[in-house]
Amino acid sequence: RLPTIYAITPTYSRPVQKAELTRLANTFRQVAQLHWILVEDRATRSELVSRFLARAGLPNTHLHVPTPRRYKRPWLPRATEQRNAGLAWLRQRHQHQSAQPGVLFFADDDNTYSLELFQEGLWSPGCSGARYMRTTRKVSVWPVGLVGGRRYERPLVKNGKVVGWYTGWREDRPFAIDMAAGFAVSLQVILSNPKAVFKRRGSQPGMQESDFLKQITTVEELEPKASNCTKVLVWHTRTEKVNLANEPKYHLDTVNIEV
Ligand code: UDP
Ligand code: MN
Numbered sequence: 001r002l003p004t005i006y007a008i009t010p011t012y013s014r015p016v017q018k019a020e021l022t023r024l025a026n027t028f029r030q031v032a033q034l035h036w037i038l039v040e041d042r043a044t045r046s047e048l049v050s051r052f053l054a055r056a057g058l059p060n061t062h063l064h065v066p067t068p069r070r071y072k073r074p075w076l077p078r079a080t081e082q083r084n085a086g087l088a089w090l091r092q093r094h095q096h097q098s099a100q101p102g103v104l105f106f107a108d109d110d111n112t113y114s115l116e117l118f119q120e121g122l123w124s125p126g127c128s129g130a131r132y133m134r135t136t137r138k139v140s141v142w143p144v145g146l147v148g149g150r151r152y153e154r155p156l157v158k159n160g161k162v163v164g165w166y167t168g169w170r171e172d173r174p175f176a177i178d179m180a181a182g183f184a185v186s187l188q189v190i191l192s193n194p195k196a197v198f199k200r201r202g203s204q205p206g207m208q209e210s211d212f213l214k215q216i217t218t219v220e221e222l223e224p225k226a227s228n229c230t231k232v233l234v235w236h237t238r239t240e241k242v243n244l245a246n247e248p249k250y251h252l253d254t255v256n257i258e259v
Pocket of ligand 1: 009010011012040041067072078079107108110180237238
């Protein structure tokens with residue numbers, strides 16, 4: 001049986017939310033044995049997301065936790081509480097059974113994921129499993145496109161080992177990697193390090209990923225994916241803010257449509 005891939009996605013209400021989730025669901029629906037953990041940044045579950053998931057055709061878990069107001073600042077890391085809620089749910093769910101094989105990764109709702117990251121043999125028959133996140137034994141890494149002020153960032157690999165980072169930003173980071181896309185962790189590692197979480201306190205900008213990964217692995221241990229980190233299969237795309245300048249204040253539409 002294939003290891004389950006758990007995708008942890010923080011999400012928050014805004015005009016493009018349903019469009020983003022639709023795009024992500026359309027990707028994830030193609031992936032065998034994927035469980036989507038969607039964590040809303042809210043005090044309660046929204047009807048929009050509940051309805052959406054009911055029709056998404058994907059095994060899923062719908063969680064919610066609001067970001068405290070003091071952490072809602074443009075310069076502070078986003079979605080820390082939501083990612084931790086996803087980890088907590090996984091630990092809770094697996095506490096009584098010896099862990100089924102599984103791999104988790106963090107998938108922001110606006111990023112773009114190639115199926116090649118998940119799908120063994122589908123696009124490149126005969127290509128070794130070394131390329132795909134599902135074969136992660138402990139922690140695996142791969143390049144991320146459109147991030148860090150560059151076309152891409154990537155782990156530098158020598159003889160199958162990560163030896164450094166190609167990045168234009170804070171090269172001193174122990175793990176110069178983007179949270180929302182660039183790594184996967186085996187469920188086993190999450191369960192055997194029950195205290196590993198993303199920290200708000202004491203974590204400098206851009207260091208959350210490093211703080212987290214330092215708790216569970218070392219650079220020497222990292223498993224390079226995406227053909228020894230020579231392919232971009234994930235893009236840190238960002239969606240333009242929508243112009244709603246012409247929304248009516250009166251003469252509203254006669255029907256109430258969810259967008
Ligand atoms: N997010 C959230 N609450 C917020 C802002 C963002 O849950 O107040 C989520 C968002 O839906 C996305 C992730 O956190 O899944 C990262 O946010 P964003 O894409 O805005 O960050 P960036 O692209 O700037 O790294
Ligand atoms: Mn984003």
